[in-house]
Amino acid sequence: MPLEVAHPKDRAAALIAAARRRRVLQAWLPWIVVVAMFGFWEIAVRGFDVPEFVLPAPSAIAASMVKWWQPILQNAWATLVTTAIGFALAIVFGLALGVAIGSSTLLYHGLYPLLIAFNSVPKVAVVPVLVIWFGAGAIPAIITAFLISFFPIVVNVATGIATVEPELRDVLRALGARPIDIIRKVGLPRAMPYFFASLKIAITVAFVGSIIAETVASNDGIGKLMIVASSRFDVPLVFAGLIVTGVMGVLMYAVAAAIEIRTTGWAMRGQTDPMTQAPGG
Amino acid sequence: MKPFVEIHDVAMRYGGVEGTLALRGTSLSVAKGEFVAVVGPSGCGKSTLMRLVTGLWPATEGTVIVGGQEVVKPLSVAGMAFQNPTLLPWRSILDNVMLPLEVVEPHRRRLRTERAAYEAEARGLLKLVGLEGVEKKQPWQLSGGMQQRASLCRALIHQPALLMLDEPFGALDIFTREDLWAVLQEVWLARRPTVILVTHDLREAVYLADRVLCMSSRPGRIISETRIPFSRPRELATTYTPEFQALVAALREEINTARKSEEVPGAA
Numbered sequence: 425m426p427l428e429v430a431h432p433k434d435r436a437a438a439l440i441a442a443a444r445r446r447r448v449l450q451a452w453l454p455w456i457v458v459v460a461m462f463g464f465w466e467i468a469v470r471g472f473d474v475p476e477f478v479l480p481a482p483s484a485i486a487a488s489m490v491k492w493w494q495p496i497l498q499n500a501w502a503t504l505v506t507t508a509i510g511f512a513l514a515i516v517f518g519l520a521l522g523v524a525i526g527s528s529t530l531l532y533h534g535l536y537p538l539l540i541a542f543n544s545v546p547k548v549a550v551v552p553v554l555v556i557w558f559g560a561g562a563i564p565a566i567i568t569a570f571l572i573s574f575f576p577i578v579v580n581v582a583t584g585i586a587t588v589e590p591e592l593r594d595v596l597r598a599l600g601a602r603p604i605d606i607i608r609k610v611g612l613p614r615a616m617p618y619f620f621a622s623l624k625i626a627i628t629v630a631f632v633g634s635i636i637a638e639t640v641a642s643n644d645g646i647g648k649l650m651i652v653a654s655s656r657f658d659v660p661l662v663f664a665g666l667i668v669t670g671v672m673g674v675l676m677y678a679v680a681a682a683i684e685i686r687t688t689g690w691a692m693r694g695q696t697d698p699m700t701q702a703p704g705g
Numbered sequence: 706m707k708p709f710v711e712i713h714d715v716a717m718r719y720g721g722v723e724g725t726l727a728l729r730g731t732s733l734s735v736a737k738g739e740f741v742a743v744v745g746p747s748g749c750g751k752s753t754l755m756r757l758v759t760g761l762w763p764a765t766e767g768t769v770i771v772g773g774q775e776v777v778k779p780l781s782v783a784g785m786a787f788q789n790p791t792l793l794p795w796r797s798i799l800d801n802v803m804l805p806l807e808v809v810e811p812h813r814r815r816l817r818t819e820r821a822a823y824e825a826e827a828r829g830l831l832k833l834v835g836l837e838g839v840e841k842k843q844p845w846q847l848s849g850g851m852q853q854r855a856s857l858c859r860a861l862i863h864q865p866a867l868l869m870l871d872e873p874f875g876a877l878d879i880f881t882r883e884d885l886w887a888v889l890q891e892v893w894l895a896r897r898p899t900v901i902l903v904t905h906d907l908r909e910a911v912y913l914a915d916r917v918l919c920m921s922s923r924p925g926r927i928i929s930e931t932r933i934p935f936s937r938p939r940e941l942a943t944t945y946t947p948e949f950q951a952l953v954a955a956l957r958e959e960i961n962t963a964r965k966s967e968e969v970p971g972a973a
Contacts, residue, residue: 591791595859598759598869599808600781609807613795690795690843 480660485667488660495649500668503634503646506562507676510569511630518574518626519619522581526615527607532582543575548636555641565637565645572633573626580622584615617691620684627676631669707773708734709899710758710867715767716924717753727753729924731767737866738897742910743927744956745920746964751903754925755871758901759783771867781809784865784898786873790852792844798855799840802827805863812863830858834888850881857885861892868893870902874909883941886912890938907953907960912944917956921963929959 462482468474469481476484489496525531547568554564588610596606638647646665653661710733717728727750735741743751756762757769760776769776784805792801806812806823816823831840834854844852853873860868870889874882890913893900904910910917911933919929931952935943943949 589791591787591789592793594756594761594787595785595791595804596808597761597779598783598785599805599863600779601808605808609804610793613793616795688795690845 477657477659480663484660485663488658489664489667492661492664496646496664496668499644499646499649499665500672502562502644503565503631503638503669504672506565506638506645507569507627507630507634507672510566510634511573511627511676513566513570514573514577514626514630515623517570518577518622519581522578522615522619523585523607523612525578526582526585527603527611532586539575539578547572547633548640551637551640554637560641561643562645564640565634565642565647568637569630569633573630576622576625576629577619580618581615584618585611588614617684617688620680620688623680623684624677627680628673631673631676635669709737709739709772710735710901711768711770712754712758713768713770715757715764715769717750717757717762718765726924728757728764729926731920731926733918733927735899735901737899740893740900740902740913740915742902742904742914742917743920744904744907744910744917744960745925746922746960747905749920749922749963750925751920752871754920755785755869755901755903758867759785759869780867782866783869784860784863784867785869786853786856786860786871788872788875790844790849790856792852792855792859794844797841797843798831798836798847799824799827801844801855802831802858802862804859809863827858827862830861831855833892834858835884850877850885853877853881854885854888857889861896861898864896865898868898868900870900870904872904873902875905882906882909887941889913894938907956908944911949911952911956912939912941919956919959919963928963931956 466482469479474481480488521535525535550571551564551568554567558564558567585607592610592614593606596610601609634645635647635650638645639651642648646669650662650665653659653665712731712733715728715731716726719725719727731750731754733741743754745751753762757764758771758776760769760771760779763777771780772782792798793804796804803816803823806816812823828837828840831837831854834857836851836854836858839847839851844855847855853876857873860870874885877885886909893913902910902913907917914933917931917933918927919931920926921928933952935949
């Protein structure tokens, strides 16, 4: 027997240790990447002596954040609320319309071209119209966030419901289930992974929507803050606004992802660690 | 006795007037509490027959009568099991088995108040098929054979008067399959539902059924019926007796003939 063959017990321990190391690395990696990016940015700006009004160094942005923390916080909150309201509306209407067109071929064929056309319209072009209708303020921003995040939710929910396996449907139909039962017991649960996947896209684009509207016509919000800052050539503050927006996007994404894992864990079994799973059978 | 399931001269064509004719001139009747197996060459329309009887699809011609009423919409008295387990992946095994109770009356109304009793019944069924202790597991944590057992429980839980089994054991290994034959026979003897079993396995058909119907190749119709004389409950040992083997061999011969008749128009 060759000497280098480890005892089976040691090998199992080594495998578990390797899996643990991989998990630790996985948890820290995003932070390491972010820190490395800012470090590289700082060094590049200082090394090439880039003027602050072209690209401010992260240290300058941080200083600006500290200096203007109060208006940043206030406007970030305004944007967050605006986005959250628009996003909530998108969830309600997107889910309802998605279920409707996913379960009815007639509605699907009837409404889909219109939805595509609607989604192709650049939302930035709609904002002035909204301002004419509702005046400058939070309402155009809410509606823009809603319009931009509505479409991915509808499409995903409709896909989830429309692609229910015929046999699953037959199981219920053979029991004399009404169409509403089939949607409730099979269609909706089946569509949930699609729904949450769409939420992760929708929440990030909802921020895009509300900030676009804020830059055009609003009295507060991060978009407004950035417009004011850039008109004063306060580029570090513009970047501070961008970074705050990015952080809010990541946080909302994390909330959506956490809910997704809790509610649709059954659909993600392939991604769990084999070392922690007991085999069936 | 009046038959429970009656099919008169039924035809089924897919995809419009020019479509494939899956069944033509098919007639059969099944008495209440009878166990009938349908065998035939592959593609002869056995699964189509299942879907016609349960009302999942309407027949192009002819009438289907179940329990004295013509079938025009999906039945609510049927339990179905397919070749795939078709369990809902987001539900635990127990919740999967209890699904029909949430749909079928009168259980649907009673489920909320009598949940404990229904749950005990579901657990009892799972125990009967050898699935004790996995009630709270998710379907994907179980092997294919175990999922199929759970699927069988789901077809039985609401005590259907009619049990439609479409090759329910087709994807299983021979040992699991023989286990489940015994389970199915036990359940049938205890509750006496009317069973129509579609299968490719002639041993399975002869072991389980009172009567084996043989279908011709497409467009399918019933070309022969064989009564199975063995007393119940049948043992696995029965399947090794010469009488049993002779019946299987005779059925095999019939299916061969049915397949040959299909090859003639193909060659022309």
